[in-house]
Structures are given as structure tokens and as C-alpha cells.
Amino acid sequence: MKNYDVIVIGAGYAGLTATRELIKAEKEVLLLEARDRVGGRVYTKYYDDGSYLDLGAAWVGPTQDKIYALAKEFGVQTFPTYDEGKSTLLFNKKVKRYNGLIPPLPIGSLLSLDFAIKRMNKLSKTIDLQNPWQSPNAAYYDSMTLATWMDKQMSFKTAKIMFKLAAEAIWAADPNEISMLHALFYTKSGRDLDTLMNVKNGAQEERILGGASQPALRLAETFKDNIRLNSVVRSISQENDIVTVKGDDFEFSAKKVVVALPPTLAGRINYYPLMPANREQLTQRMPMGTVWKTYAIYDTPFWREAGLNGLSATNDGYTTVTFDNSPKDGSKGIMMGFVLGNQAKAFSNLSEEERKSSILDSFAKFYGEKARNPLAYIDHSWAAEEFTRGCYAGLMPTGGWTSLGKALREPVGNIHWAGTETSDIWNGYIDGAIRSGERVAKEILG
Structure with missing residues (x-):
């Protein structure tokens, strides 16, 4: 031996x-x-025609110096996540298109949401990243969930729903599963909430050419x-x-x-x-977070022709967030939908056909009837992987x-x-x- x-x-x-x-x-x-x-x-699935899908972690962004250095060392390039055009919000059964970062919400809800994000960013700056338990008020924030804190911060129901959607996308968990101290630690660990949520200047800014x-x-x-x-x-x-x-x-x-x-x-x-x-x-x-990645592959990224960037958010259905994951040259249209937290747990109870039908139904609500007829549909559950048991990370x-x-x-x-x-x-x-x-x-x- x-x-x-x-x-x-x-x-x-x-x-x-x-x-x-x-x-x-x-x-x-x-x-x-x-x-x-x-x-x-990190798992890139490669296909015979040269295409690939990142079934696991996929994005890189500013201040992630270690992964950029490694990619550069091995001659691996990155390219910007497609975000030209309007984003989509499907809220209370209504579809709204908008430019920029600010979703079209009632002014009261927007101000409430903005206040909560700024407050969380400010609190996160007090965290000792090496020893979070030694941070000021650590015991207080560790005694409550992120959901409890959100409830105290925002009086507008719409603001709470939007913050919850963002939190699910960041942690792949329901806010009631996460300690507020952990949420603050994680926020500071990735700079701030804006960085964690955004494409431009954010954690989703770029993808790795050839797969992560x-x-x-x-x-x-x-x-x-x-x-x-x-x-x-x-x-x-x-x-x-x-x-x-x-x-x-x-x-x-x-x-x-x-x-x-x-x-x-x-x-x-x-x-x-x-x-x-x-x-x-x-x-x-x-425990690990719970997430499914769902993909629909089309001949072309047809939503771009309509001036849409493929970014959408909704509180309706299983997939609450989508991204345009098409290849750099746009030779195919690849729409990716996240199914996160409690939605992901419920999604795991569906048959493959039910999952596909539900996702394509959501994509059609965002991007029109063309979305119902992909060349292929693929989904992947990280909770069902024997040597992972969930994603993105332990919470x-x-x-x-x-x-x-x-x-x-x-x-x-x-x-x-x-x-x-x-x-x-x-x-x-x-x-x-x-x-x-x-x-x-x-x-x-x-």
C-alpha cells in the first residue's frame, strides 16, 4: 500500500x-x-454537434479573480452574458417589459424594496468574514431567518415577493431556511446584494467559452x-x-x-x-440548497428579434427566473430557467412530461407561443445527484x-x-x- x-x-x-x-x-x-x-x-454536458450545456455553475463576474486567472492560464476565454434589450416581469398574471435594472412596480413597493436592499448591504459590511460568529449582533441575526428580517423591513406585499424571488435565486433556498447572519455573511462574501443579483457588474456578467x-x-x-x-x-x-x-x-x-x-x-x-x-x-x-436547471433549445434565440434579452422574473409557476444561455455566436437559442427552493422540491414530484409542460408553458408566457416548440428540452436536479445532494451550496x-x-x-x-x-x-x-x-x-x- x-x-x-x-x-x-x-x-x-x-x-x-x-x-x-x-x-x-x-x-x-x-x-x-x-x-x-x-x-x-460544475458540469458541462457536451453534445456530438459541438454544443454544450452548463448543468451546474455557469457564470463568472468582477472580483472573481481566481477563476479568471485559472481560465486565462489555460487559454480559456469568457464572453458577456446576453442582456441587450428589455427584461420581462410576469407579475399578477400581467407581462411587463422594461429596460434597466428597475422592475415596473408601484412606487411604494419599489422604495420599500430599495430600502431593504440598501439596509442589507449596510448590515453585511459589519460582518467578520473569517469569524462570522464574532460579528456585532451575531447572536441576534443568527436567531432569526432571512424571512423574519424581510417581514420586519418591508410593509408592501409586492416588495416582499420581489425580495423573496431574488433571495431564492441567490441561495436556491426559501428565505425561511436561512439564518439572517448567514445571509449577511454570504452577501459580504460576494461584495453586496447588487453584485449577487446583477448581470452587468455582477456575478452573472460573463460565461466561460466552451463551458464552465x-x-x-x-x-x-x-x-x-x-x-x-x-x-x-x-x-x-x-x-x-x-x-x-x-x-x-x-x-x-x-x-x-x-x-x-x-x-x-x-x-x-x-x-x-x-x-x-x-x-x-x-x-x-x-443542508444544501435545492435547484433544478431547465433548458429549452431552439433553432434561433427568437426572443432577441422581439428586442428581449431573455431575463425574466415571475412569482407564477415553477420557474421564477430565466436567462438567455445561447452560445456566444447565437447559432442556437437556448433558454434556461431556474427552479429554486420550495418550487424545486415540488417540481421533483412531477413526471418528466409534467416538468417539461410546466416549463414550456412558463417560457411561452414570457416569450410567446414559439417557446412551446423547442428542438429539445433538458432538465437537471442537483438534489438527486448522489455525490452532491443539492446546490448551489451548504447553508x-x-x-x-x-x-x-x-x-x-x-x-x-x-x-x-x-x-x-x-x-x-x-x-x-x-x-x-x-x-x-x-x-x-x-x-x-x-
Whole structure:
């Protein structure tokens, strides 16, 4: 049995980055991945005709310096998300088209919404990103959900509905599932709410040419002999400064192990000796968000001819947010709809035909009858993925940060933790995953 310096578990962007940094430091590293591919929650599906769909994370934007640097290093280009023309709001059964960022709502609701966004941005600036539980009023904000705070801030029902739509799109969860302290931490981690919501100057500003998997695939190629796919880790045991990692048909040992998985997945591994109580409790308390990505593929992006940018929002039906995900050259029309939070949970109960019918019905309401007849319809549930169990990321419920937050990144013996959930900057994003991989490598190298 070969003895490594470090074994890394999970070949998403966090695990790939940690592996690369450790190999650079001349360590003997083995990277184990349960799936038959690298990339984790970033998954570009490629088709025979050269087209592709990003079924997982897809966008990059300003201040996400790590993913931009990685793309540049491997000659991977980015291109702007299409947002020329008018956006669409379907609200109370009425379709409204509008230019710019401000939806056509009654003035009272707009002012209420604007006030709540500015208030949240201001509060988020007080958060200690390294130790959120040490932030001013941490216990107070951790004792309430984002939904409770929203209810207190806004008196207009329409403002509350719009804020909820934005929150679902940011966290892939219902606001009643998230601690307000976590919402503030996450907001600051990605700059502010405006950045998290927007296309221009925001987290959805650009896409990766060739698919978001490209930088991961090219990075993995540089140390492919260190990667073992289809290797599900069942147990990790520590004894006399040696860590042994076992699966159904393998057993390896190392001086150090990096677990680069979402906390809920890390909690499914058996540890000997047992994890400290707080680490154990943490992995029980950080559920993943719930999201489906739905795609309809057309001959052309026909909505562009009508002066529409493919961005829409609604409180009607399963898909509440859409984006134009057509290729850079516009050679096909690809409309993507998110199904998020509680809608995603209900959507999971439908048959494939019911799901398709519901999504195309929504697309037709936004963009006309042409939308009912795509060349193809595809949808993907991340909650149904065995080695993900949900997306975009693990979330802290009320009380999570203040009682157990310290256990999120704290090494246990010779076991270290990575993954976007452990990042202080761009938590929940590809950029945060890369940052966590760099951090954990430094931790190990001392």
C-alpha cells in the first residue's frame, strides 16, 4: 500500500486547486473522486454537434479573480452574458417589459424594496468574514431567518415577493431556511446584494467559452496520473499520525487528508475515531440548497428579434427566473430557467412530461407561443445527484454560525477541510472553491 504525503477527496475546483498547490510544493498527492469526471458541481454536458450545456455553475463576474486567472492560464476565454434589450416581469398574471435594472412596480413597493436592499448591504459590511460568529449582533441575526428580517423591513406585499424571488435565486433556498447572519455573511462574501443579483457588474456578467468545466478539465490534465476517478471514500481513520482512506476496492494512507466536499457529504464518511461532537453536529445542520436547471433549445434565440434579452422574473409557476444561455455566436437559442427552493422540491414530484409542460408553458408566457416548440428540452436536479445532494451550496440555518461555525474549517487531527462552503470570499461560487483549495494547501504546508 503506497503511503502519500496528502490524499485529497473530491475533484471539484477546491480539490483540484489543493492538489495542484501541493504537487507544486513537491508533495506526493493522490486525488480521489467518487464520480467518473472532475469538476464537482460544475458540469458541462457536451453534445456530438459541438454544443454544450452548463448543468451546474455557469457564470463568472468582477472580483472573481481566481477563476479568471485559472481560465486565462489555460487559454480559456469568457464572453458577456446576453442582456441587450428589455427584461420581462410576469407579475399578477400581467407581462411587463422594461429596460434597466428597475422592475415596473408601484412606487411604494419599489422604495420599500430599495430600502431593504440598501439596509442589507449596510448590515453585511459589519460582518467578520473569517469569524462570522464574532460579528456585532451575531447572536441576534443568527436567531432569526432571512424571512423574519424581510417581514420586519418591508410593509408592501409586492416588495416582499420581489425580495423573496431574488433571495431564492441567490441561495436556491426559501428565505425561511436561512439564518439572517448567514445571509449577511454570504452577501459580504460576494461584495453586496447588487453584485449577487446583477448581470452587468455582477456575478452573472460573463460565461466561460466552451463551458464552465473547461478550466477544471485542463487543470486536471496537468496531473492526471494523480487522479483516481470512480473512487467512493467510505471511511477515514487516524492512528499514530497516519491517516487511512478506504473505499470498496481500495485502501490508501497519507500523513494528511483534505476533504474537499460540502459538509453534508463530508458527514456521510465514517471517521475513526469519531469526529468531535461539534463537527458532527455541523455536518448535520448544513443542508444544501435545492435547484433544478431547465433548458429549452431552439433553432434561433427568437426572443432577441422581439428586442428581449431573455431575463425574466415571475412569482407564477415553477420557474421564477430565466436567462438567455445561447452560445456566444447565437447559432442556437437556448433558454434556461431556474427552479429554486420550495418550487424545486415540488417540481421533483412531477413526471418528466409534467416538468417539461410546466416549463414550456412558463417560457411561452414570457416569450410567446414559439417557446412551446423547442428542438429539445433538458432538465437537471442537483438534489438527486448522489455525490452532491443539492446546490448551489451548504447553508447555515438559524443558530448554525454562532454555535458551530468554528468547526467548519478547523482541522481535526490530520484531516483538513476545503470546499466553497469554507471560503470567506465568494462563498458558494467557483471562485470561493478555488480560494478554499489554496487556503487548505497553505494550512498543510505551514
